[in-house]
Amino acid sequence: MNCLESRCIERSALLETLAKALPDGSIRFNSKLVSIHKKAGSPFTTLELADGASITAKIVIGCEGVHSVVARWIGLETAKPSGRVAFRGMATFPEGHHTIEEKMVIIMGKGVRAGFIPCTDKQIYWFITRKLQPEDADVSCDPETLRCAALEAVRDFPEPIGEFIKCSSADTFSFADLKMRWFWPWEWDKKAKGRGSVTLVGDALHPMMPDLGQGACSALEDAVVLARCLSASNINAEDINWGEEEERKIEECFKKYAEARKWRVLGMTGGAFLAGNVMDGYSSFLRLVREWFWLPVISMSYIPYFAASDCGTLPLQSTPAHSHAHKL
């Protein structure tokens, strides 16, 4: 496969769509988790929230991103800084952006990379990645400092990337110190399933470099595979006699989930790390590899290879409005 269709979707639109698919009242907002604990011998886990509330849970699925409290409790190492940073924003053109094609454009500089893609007919998403610099410590505090740093990074780049940065409102800016967590295959077997009836999905489990554009996609894949494993286990979470036996079945189910995700996640995490270092590499060696080997030989099939994955079907409750399975 050597063609790739990229589509851009705003985070809020994705979250609203996912939330709408759940029954009313399923989500409790503004619930910041501060700690998690479990009494020896108890099949229940207790979650302590910042507002002082606590929740007793039979099953916990941590999906709170790269700084996950649940991941720490499970015993995973803190995600490691990669030494690279990313700027992102959304340019808005109230009259429409008529001349920009519906495709991802990437521009490479010396140790800096920028890209953009239309998100709607009035919005263009852009990003910049480069090495971490000492002055980046101040960048994330203030949107205008961030805008200046982004413009400085692409100073020698052709337009329209600079114009997009200028046309982005400050509330769309973000700056990320890129972090990743690498597992060796044998570590994955021990740790990725979680601890007891507590497991992880998405960046909480496997934060990766953004260079394959697969982080959020893989979080959704995790959710589909985990839902399938839970559904196949025939465990009734409403069971009031929840005990050791149910917890053991859940552990077995999380083990199957981790096994199913292992090679895909390890491949993407390693693949994204390699792609990022070659594409943003500044040393003469990496530039040589990039110009003579990566761009002409590898890059056309590399990202499509990782993007072209089918994680299977999502079991849904059968209602007149839904079919039995939904394909992601």
Ligand SMILES: Cc1cc2nc3c(=O)[nH]c(=O)nc-3n(C[C@H](O)[C@H](O)[C@H](O)COP(=O)(O)OP(=O)(O)OC[C@H]3O[C@@H](n4cnc5c(N)ncnc54)[C@H](O)[C@@H]3O)c2cc1C
């Ligand atoms: C520059 C850049 C570009 C990227 N480009 C792409 C791309 O093109 N395609 C792609 O698929 N992915 C991309 N990604 C990766 C993607 O953003 C992440 O992989 C994805 O957001 C992970 O989703 P998540 O739900 O696991 O975690 P997050 O999106 O981090 O969501 C975690 C949620 O948990 C909440 N939370 C955090 N702590 C707590 C707490 N203590 N208690 C309660 N809630 C908490 C947060 O508020 C947030 O709502 C990119 C990332 C970066 C940095």
